[in-house]
Amino acid sequence: MVAKIVVVTSGKGGVGKTTSSAAIGTGFALRGLKTVIIDFDVGLRNLDLVMNCERRVVYDLINVINEEATLSQALIKDKRTDGLYILPASQTRDKDALTVEGVQRVLDELSGVFDIIVCDSPAGIEKGALTAMYFADEAIIVTNPEVSSVRDSDRILGILQSKTKRAAEGREPVKEHLLITRYSPERVKKGEMLSIQDIEEILAVPLLGVIPESKSVLKASNQGLPVILDSVSVAGQAYGDAVDRFLGQEVEHRFINPSRMAIFKRMFGGE
Amino acid sequence: MSLLDYFRSRLRPTSAQAAKERLQIIVAHERGGNNDEPDYLPAMRKDILEVISRYIAIEQDQVNVHFDDSSDCSILELNIALPESPTRISTTPPVVATETSES
Numbered sequence A: 001m002v003a004k005i006v007v008v009t010s011g012k013g014g015v016g017k018t019t020s021s022a023a024i025g026t027g028f029a030l031r032g033l034k035t036v037i038i039d040f041d042v043g044l045r046n047l048d049l050v051m052n053c054e055r056r057v058v059y060d061l062i063n064v065i066n067e068e069a070t071l072s073q074a075l076i077k078d079k080r081t082d083g084l085y086i087l088p089a090s091q092t093r094d095k096d097a098l099t100v101e102g103v104q105r106v107l108d109e110l111s112g113v114f115d116i117i118v119c120d121s122p123a124g125i126e127k128g129a130l131t132a133m134y135f136a137d138e139a140i141i142v143t144n145p146e147v148s149s150v151r152d153s154d155r156i157l158g159i160l161q162s163k164t165k166r167a168a169e170g171r172e173p174v175k176e177h178l179l180i181t182r183y184s185p186e187r188v189k190k191g192e193m194l195s196i197q198d199i200e201e202i203l204a205v206p207l208l209g210v211i212p213e214s215k216s217v218l219k220a221s222n223q224g225l226p227v228i229l230d231s232v233s234v235a236g237q238a239y240g241d242a243v244d245r246f247l248g249q250e251v252e253h254r255f256i257n258p259s260r261m262a263i264f265k266r267m268f269g270g271e
Numbered sequence B: 001m002s003l004l005d006y007f008r009s010r011l012r013p014t015s016a017q018a019a020k021e022r023l024q025i026i027v028a029h030e031r032g033g034n035n036d037e038p039d040y041l042p043a044m045r046k047d048i049l050e051v052i053s054r055y056i057a058i059e060q061d062q063v064n065v066h067f068d069d070s071s072d073c074s075i076l077e078l079n080i081a082l083p084e085s086p087t088r089i090s091t092t093p094p095v096v097a098t099e100t101s102e103s
């Protein structure tokens, strides 16, 4: 078995990579794929909090790379979702501890056991981000409808096309998916926010999903719950649709126009 | 969109439109071979601008340094748009040069 490696990346910080990695990784597992989510944000790990496993972290990715622990010691099995595992980042080391050879070894070993490996990239275009994307087969580019985020996404696309293993080996390029998060249909209608069409036109990457700005995201992360498990929330459902699209289904985009959002909120009280 | 909204948006470009236009320009600029640029190019661009402005009053955007890297040769293109009547800044040799020769 060879696992598919998916990097969740953005360039710009704080746009929703970790939220998306947790939600989409959980979505894969819910659909029966054996999934591991790796936190590449060495020094600033957060995935453990979003997944509610922060108190179960004993060993981390760097320990495994340095052979101070085995993979099975470091992997944390998710308590809510079957077939889902977390590999936390180190909180005490810095990104220099991430070596391409070390990461390659870890991924090779995981690849024999899992169907899909989700890499939660740190922000920036430095070593951590480059290592997180290096081995990727597919990339989810998380973008907010905002000028600096779109520009950074464009930078990241350039790097995906030139600095990954696939690029180095001249293989088929990394498959790119655009995920727009924190989208606000009302503000787009008022001309206050870049629209989906604007962003698609500039980045020219197929659209995987649009996650609306939603209070339930913070509420879920407060509780250590990947928001996809909040199936009443619009964000949770939008992530669910994105996962289905990733796996090849054709799903209509919901929650992208103001009137439907309003109706939905009135009917279900979801936010 | 109501008719009123439509005319309103025609009259006054929205901030989202401004965002889109600015993005299209900057992204096109940064894609334009920027990845193959040698690392020293931004610094060199700055130095060239500095040298020129010692002699002629010139705006930053009137100096265009472009690096073209094709398979068989690399071209460094320097394009300077001179102002209509170039104002000479000084006729004596620049101070900077004497300083560096002494130290």
Ligand SMILES: Nc1ncnc2c1ncn2[C@@H]1O[C@H](COP(=O)(O)OP(=O)(O)OP(=O)(O)O)[C@@H](O)[C@H]1O
Pocket: A010, A012, A013, A014, A015, A016, A017, A018, A019, A020, A041, A046, A121, A122, A123, A181, A182, A183, A211, A212, A213, A214, A215, A217, A218, A221, A235
């Ligand atoms: N759709 C959304 N609606 C509202 N808030 C959101 C949404 N998506 C993310 N957020 C909030 O944005 C913040 C940043 O999210 P997250 O930590 O996932 O970003 P990140 O890209 O991983 O950040 P970093 O670059 O620091 O790793 C969090 O507070 C999160 O709750």
Ligand SMILES: [Mg+2]
Pocket: A017, A018, A019, A041, A046, A120, A121, A122
């Ligand atoms: Mg993060």
